[in-house]
Amino acid sequence: MAFRTKNLFEKTTKLVRSYSSDKIYTHMSLTLNEQTGIATLELAKPPVNSMSFGFLSQLAAAVQQSEADKYKGLIITSRSSGVFSAGLDLKELHHPDSDRILNYLRRLQDVWFQLYDCSTPTAAVINGHSIAGGCLLALSCEYRVMVNSFKIGMNEALVGVPVSPMFIACMQSVIGQWEAEKALLVGRLFTSEEALGVGLVDEVVGGKSEGVCKAEGYLAGFREVSARARGLSKRYLRQEVVRDLVRRREEDVKKLVEIISSRGVQDSLGEHLERMKNKK
Numbered sequence: 076m077a078f079r080t081k082n083l084f085e086k087t088t089k090l091v092r093s094y095s096s097d098k099i100y101t102h103m104s105l106t107l108n109e110q111t112g113i114a115t116l117e118l119a120k121p122p123v124n125s126m127s128f129g130f131l132s133q134l135a136a137a138v139q140q141s142e143a144d145k146y147k148g149l150i151i152t153s154r155s156s157g158v159f160s161a162g163l164d165l166k167e168l169h170h171p172d173s174d175r176i177l178n179y180l181r182r183l184q185d186v187w188f189q190l191y192d193c194s195t196p197t198a199a200v201i202n203g204h205s206i207a208g209g210c211l212l213a214l215s216c217e218y219r220v221m222v223n224s225f226k227i228g229m230n231e232a233l234v235g236v237p238v239s240p241m242f243i244a245c246m247q248s249v250i251g252q253w254e255a256e257k258a259l260l261v262g263r264l265f266t267s268e269e270a271l272g273v274g275l276v277d278e279v280v281g282g283k284s285e286g287v288c289k290a291e292g293y294l295a296g297f298r299e300v301s302a303r304a305r306g307l308s309k310r311y312l313r314q315e316v317v318r319d320l321v322r323r324r325e326e327d328v329k330k331l332v333e334i335i336s337s338r339g340v341q342d343s344l345g346e347h348l349e350r351m352k353n354k355k
């Protein structure tokens with residue numbers, strides 16, 4: 076089979092350089108299967124694929140690449156066998172520099188808009204724990220296959236930070252208002268099986284390769300469909316959520332910076348980081 080592992084940064088060097096000071100393409104790899112036209116984006120930032128500034132920049136470049144090269148599909152998964160993504164990098168949120176946190180949250184918004192609103196068909200193979208921003212990443216894709224025995228959800232309530240409108244909108248659009256409310260207000264993490272029950276994921280499988288096959292099956296379902304019509308329909312279906320968040324993006328980001336920088340939230344973040352350190 077003809078596989079081409081693309082160093083994304085060959086083609087998107089300009090974009091990535093202008094986005095990031097991190098070393099080029101260190102946190103993920105994009106592999107295109109030239110026979111199917113489906114690319115796999117494998118997150119590879121040990122130990123937990125936390126979303127640092129550089130990670131978000133590379134994710135943005137990958138999504139942009141998928142759109143520019145008109146991939147038939149994009150599968151997002153993790154190289155780690157235990158963690159899909161632990162979400163935002165808590166170190167970016169703890170004692171932040173005011174300009175950096177503003178730019179970090181703007182970057183997060185940009186990546187989310189790019190992924191959520193892209194016309195490329197997308198699927199997530201969640202082969203490990205998927206927490207908060209990690210859950211957002213999976214929910215922004217169209218289809219989710221999860222490997223059993225892991226946890227997924229948005230734990231902001233337990234971390235002591237508010238769930239942002241972007242995260243809420245995504246959760247609501249997948250599992251509905253009431254289930255989202257019940258889960259988000261207590262920071263519930265679902266097991267793979269519970270996630271299937273509530274509709275947070277579409278399938279549960281025994282392992283990553285089975286998950287990739289299921290995701291490819293979903294994406295192959297569009298082979299006979301006009302890519303242009305499909306892409307436009309997806310955008311129309313998602314436009315209400317996108318429009319509202321675009322309209323209020325600057326207001327939301329400034330409010331969040333204010334909240335994150337507050338003493339109470341910083342104390343909670345510090346305690347959360349301490350708990351993680353002490354769990355060993």
Ligand SMILES: CCCCCCCCCC/C=C\CC(=O)SCCNC(=O)CCNC(=O)[C@H](O)C(C)(C)COP(=O)(O)OP(=O)(O)OC[C@H]1O[C@@H](n2cnc3c(N)ncnc32)[C@H](O)[C@@H]1OP(=O)(O)O
Pocket residue numbers: 122123125126157158160161162163164165166180183184204206207208209230231234236237239240241324327328331351352
């Ligand atoms: C409209 C405006 C738009 C902007 C929106 C802004 C939103 C702002 C508010 C954002 C709020 C929340 C979003 C988030 O995503 S916050 C992140 C929440 N995530 C977590 O709490 C996950 C915590 N991690 C875990 O539960 C576990 O690590 C794990 C993922 C289940 C894996 O467990 P493990 O046993 O395999 O690994 P572990 O030993 O715990 O961790 C290994 C090392 O990794 C460090 N680490 C873990 N998670 C993070 C993280 N999120 N960020 C940074 N570092 C992390 C951990 O401390 C260990 O480090 P070390 O080895 O001790 O040095």
